[in-house]
Amino acid sequence: MAQTVNKSFIPDLPKGGPLAEYRKRANFDWKDLKLIFEEEQTLKTKYRVWKLLEEDPLFTRSNTNLPTNESKRIAAMQMNHMANLNIVPDEVYNESITQRHKYLCAVNEALHAYSPSLSVKIALGVGLFNNALIAMGTERHQKYYKAAWNREIVTCLAITEVSHGSNTKRIRTTANYDPKTKEYIIHTPDFEAAKAWVGNLGKTATIALTFANLYTPDGESHGLHGFIVPIRDPKTLIAYPGVLVGDIGEKIGLNGIDNGFVMFNNYRIPHENLLNRTGDINEEGVYESVFSEPGKVLGAALESFSAGRIGIMQESVNTLAKAAVIAVRYSAVRKQFGPERDGEDIPIIEYQLHQWRIFPYLAAACVLRVSTFSLFESYMSAIERSQKDSNGFELLTQLVSELHALISSSKPHITWTARDAIQEAREACGGHGYLKASRLGDLRNDHDPSCTYEGDNNVLGQQASNWLVRQWENVESPVGTVDFLNRKDQMMKRTFNCVSKRWSFDHFECESFCLLYF
Amino acid sequence: MAQTVNKSFIPDLPKGGPLAEYRKRANFDWKDLKLIFEEEQTLKTKYRVWKLLEEDPLFTRSNTNLPTNESKRIAAMQMNHMANLNIVPDEVYNESITQRHKYLCAVNEALHAYSPSLSVKIALGVGLFNNALIAMGTERHQKYYKAAWNREIVTCLAITEVSHGSNTKRIRTTANYDPKTKEYIIHTPDFEAAKAWVGNLGKTATIALTFANLYTPDGESHGLHGFIVPIRDPKTLIAYPGVLVGDIGEKIGLNGIDNGFVMFNNYRIPHENLLNRTGDINEEGVYESVFSEPGKVLGAALESFSAGRIGIMQESVNTLAKAAVIAVRYSAVRKQFGPERDGEDIPIIEYQLHQWRIFPYLAAACVLRVSTFSLFESYMSAIERSQKDSNGFELLTQLVSELHALISSSKPHITWTARDAIQEAREACGGHGYLKASRLGDLRNDHDPSCTYEGDNNVLGQQASNWLVRQWENVESPVGTVDFLNRKDQMMKRTFNCVSKRWSFDHFECESFCLLYF
Incomplete structure (x- = not known):
């Protein structure tokens, strides 16, 4: 494969310098090796991304530890600027799903190599959000997909709660359906059920894809569902009434990401904001599941x-x-x-x-x-x-x-x-x-x-x-x-084919013997 | 031992809180255990240090990552303030060497628990410097000992060079004796021989205990020796002419310590600044060693x-x-x-x-x-x-x-x-x-x-x-x-007494057998 490729798009290494001596000793072409490890298109995408970032002063690297709020401000500006760089051209959406994902993964890797804060911020706010939207939403939610890509909305995925991390089944945020107004009432019963660690939520998210337990008016629980929950006014970034949102504070790393917490106080969202691919509430206020086994439904949804x-x-x-x-x-x-x-x-x-x-x-x-x-x-x-x-x-x-x-x-x-x-x-x-x-x-x-x-x-x-x-x-x-x-x-009839080495301190004397074969 | 001690100097744990339930289950007194792990006097010293720091606003802890220069400024102020706190009373110097070291170690551990930057800064600038002074210096250098303790001088230990870390024998800084002026000429031949990583040197040190190769006027090398080298004016902290000194820059941690580099340009220091416990240059400009085996001398000196x-x-x-x-x-x-x-x-x-x-x-x-x-x-x-x-x-x-x-x-x-x-x-x-x-x-x-x-x-x-x-x-x-x-x-006649376990997948079947005994 590598022989037929024009390798000139891969920048050369410096000719001189202290590493030149060792590099000269290689008995293979390093660019060929690179093209074995990564596909040509993937590499081209990466080099394209790096070139775009290199040429843009917003992506100049800081040589010093920045104050946390400054890291967050810069990462938010960079993320916001992404749409202008046209890093993901529209053609990509016409490709097969595999080609599209390959392209998006290459972009993610390239951004991660530059700044993990930035790539994680985009992955959480765009990739994960949109994957969840596709897996759990229907036609009526498609408008959020492109809006997230174009940074018209800043999104996040609110699953984890203060006291419920790995054990997602214990999540305690509730969504009660009110048939009178055709709204869901999102509510956080106590601090331990506050959504926590949500990337992008701390300072900027305007929409949170929030997991909550869906209750019908008869008081029955229908398990975890995803909801599109507006958090902040997109113009002012001021939180809506009923939403208590903030930053969880300084972390060991990734301080460009504004991880946040949120508590809802009987906060109302419209009926259409339920991600209803696997289940919905009909006109009469009755829950209708598309699948017979809700456990498997959840598994498939989470698989996204x-x-x-x-x-x-x-x-x-x-x-x-x-x-x-x-x-x-x-x-x-x-x-x-x-x-x-x-x-x-x-x-x-x-x-x-x-x-x-x-x-x-x-x-x-x-x-x-x-x-x-x-x-x-x-x-x-x-x-x-x-x-x-x-x-x-x-x-x-x-x-x-x-x-x-x-x-x-x-x-x-x-x-x-x-x-x-x-x-x-x-x-x-x-x-x-x-x-x-x-x-x-x-x-x-x-x-x-x-x-x-x-x-x-x-x-x-x-x-x-x-x-x-x-x-x-x-x-x-x-x-x-x-x-x-x-x-x-x-296989069970086989025993381990053991080679035992017996040695003494001042000289090695190997003695190998075989145990039972099958 | 623990029974006879009044344990009241150890502060109690909180009575309530979420850990109380597990703490109640203990079938031993945790203060007794603490007194098994540490001597009473050591613990008392630590609690005393912590109390002094708690009561002093200069030691208020920051909740956020500080800019590096601010970390350094605060650590320097704290170190400078140490002498006022009387953490090491004069009586300590009248104790046996073991008791004195126990006391100093307890202080070091207590400071380290509060701020590793501060304790390392003191350990490098006071402890290591003074230990090296005792091991390598004589009467004429004793004035530096107390001065370091009282922060009248800020000291450091300059051994490592940019290209010579573990291999101290390759150190290339030179000290040529000039019999006319009775001075040593300290010189750095090139950048790779610049002293580097020296703690306290970056911003504040006024004296560097510097390792250099001693040369007599006949051109003969007498190996590594320690010299007291003035770096900065203690009043202005401006470097003396002939001394190029600076900070090596941001580190992963310990950013309160100003690690520095220094290069000497035919920089002259007086004859008495040689640490002459193991060797000296006499009136006639001839080197006189106190020991016959210079290698062992160096080993003993480094053992400090x-x-x-x-x-x-x-x-x-x-x-x-x-x-x-x-x-x-x-x-x-x-x-x-x-x-x-x-x-x-x-x-x-x-x-x-x-x-x-x-x-x-x-x-x-x-x-x-x-x-x-x-x-x-x-x-x-x-x-x-x-x-x-x-x-x-x-x-x-x-x-x-x-x-x-x-x-x-x-x-x-x-x-x-x-x-x-x-x-x-x-x-x-x-x-x-x-x-x-x-x-x-x-x-x-x-x-x-x-x-x-x-x-x-x-x-x-x-x-x-x-x-x-x-x-x-x-x-x-x-x-x-x-x-x-x-x-x-x-021992050599013994062979390993091996227990071999043989097991199958669905049930364990142990079979132990002994190999040859001695």
Whole structure:
């Protein structure tokens, strides 16, 4: 593939400089390698985004820690300015869903490499919002979709509550239907049910896609539903009466994002603001569900957030690569000690200990980029299949469990590997790694929440385990990831093929023997 | 011991609040436990320091990330104000060396718990400087000792150079003796030999204890020596001509400390400014060494920095304990999910997974506090022995290798454990752990350099290994840590007593068997 491509769109590396010596030793063309790891179109999109940002003074990078409010102001201005840059041309919407998502993911990765605050702000306010809108809304909500893209509204997704994070079933915000006025009354019973951590909500959001328990006038609960809830006047950014909204305060990183809280005091919104793809309240005030199993409905709706987890994986792979590259480059330049007592110092990359510390993370960056891309393709092909199939939504529901398990094991693995890579890189760069200029501190602080948001890593791991244990009894694997379990009876007859090494202290004496084979 | 002590000086915990329920379940008196982990006098000193800081508005804590220069200004004012607080009364200097060090360590730990920037600033500018002065200087340098304590001078220790960190033997700053004027000419040959990372040097230091290679007029090098080098006018803080000094810029944490660089341009200092405990230049301009083996001399001199490493261990144990306590307390308050599908949420501390994540760090905090205290006592008793012995300095030199190996293995172990504890605590506290208010972000950013400074952890580990391998041939263990190696011949005849467990997937079937015994 790479041979037929014009690689000139990839900027050259500097010819000189202290890294030139090592670069000359490569026995392959690095641009070919780059085109193996990323598709040509993806790379072109990224370089296009970076060029646009480079040329715009609003995206000049600050060399110093800004006061938190200033970080938020700049990120909001940058997000608002995005529509002017035409980063996502209209043609993109005419492409297939897979091509469109590839394009949007490339834009997200490029923005994330520039500023995680900005990309997360857009991902939360545009990507996640719009994905949820598509999954849960109907025709009558389409106007919000384009409005969010064009920044006519600033949106956010309000699910988590102060005391209800991982356990979304305990969410206590209520939405009581009032048949007299055909309105929903959104209400927060107490502070523990305040929506919290909502990205973009702290200072600027005008619309919150809010999850609340839907109650019909007969007092019956119909479970969690999504509502389009106006928060602030778009002209003045003053909150509407009945909405108590504010910023949750300074964080470890990502301080460009204004995470907020909100409490509703019997706040009324119109009937049409219910996202009614899976259920609605009819003219007579009676709840009508489109599906027989509300649990599965919720699962499918929440699955729209898998896109967010895949985005996190892509970002984390980039972060991992960045940390590894910083450490490898530094170690090729930094000299310390040498083989002879009074001889020249040599680059620390030549030391086995140093290689052992940082090379595995370089390898992980390569392997995990490939595996994340493969997971992305499985995910997109599942969505495409569901759209073509007349029983589309049903099929998607069947695939949800397996994709969720796959993503729930991959997201922890990738985000933790990136976390460890940043830390090892920081230490491997010694004191210079502790300078803000190394970028490793900001990488660490901005990457950190990836281990928590969109599903706490430990909780996700248990969900993946739960699915795996169920597969033991009954394989249900439309993606095919655990097909090998169909051979479990044969496998169970096998014992571990063990090689035991026996050694003494002053010399190694290996003795290998085999245990029972199947 | 604990029973005979009046425990009333330890403030009570709040009676109510969400933790009361778990606290009531304790079957021991927590104040007794506290007095097992720390000596009464140490605790009293800490509470005294904290009370002094609480009552002084200069030590009011900021709730927001300050601009870096503001952090530095505040830390400098606080350090300067220390002398007024009389935190170290004169009586302390009449105590035994061990008692004095215990007192100073308690003060350091207490200040570190309040602000690592402040304690590190004092430790570098007063503790390390004065320890180096005692180890390397003579009578004629004693005036600097008290002056540093009383903040009449602001001091720093300039060893590391831009390109020479771990490898101190490569330091290239020179000190040429000029017999005509009886001065040393301090000179920095090029930027890579600029002193760098020097704490307190960036904005305020007036004196730098500087390491340079001493040359006699015959052109002969006599290795690294310490010099008292005036940097800035104490009244104006303007640098003296010939001294190019500045701040190295923003760091990941510890931004209250003004780390700096300095380059000397044939800068002249008087003859008496050489720290001449181990060697000096006489009236005729000839170098006279007090010891026959300059390598050992340097080792003994550098051993004075072991105090710094022990200080880091004490601080890290406190950091570890703080992180573990934050995570344990939060997990007792935070409720999520429960045993029944629609039942009440239970505190996350009740989950095995959560206990498995954070309890080991609580245990480590206890174990490592005891082991650090024990190491401190070994270290102090070695110093006391050397002072009482007429061959004191010789004896100290003999102990240096073993103490260095002990400290070189313990410092990495403790600082890495604290690092991992902070990260696990951050993740275990979920989103709330990502708030600045959780303190976990500041703990992580401020603790981070402990893995690097006063000896990079990986380099220290190799030094400890190096010592251990030498012990295999010839046990030289005055502290007694590897006495067991005297039994190596017997030990070598033993093989590992292995218990092998063989299990199948659906049920566990253990089969233990023994291999050869000695």
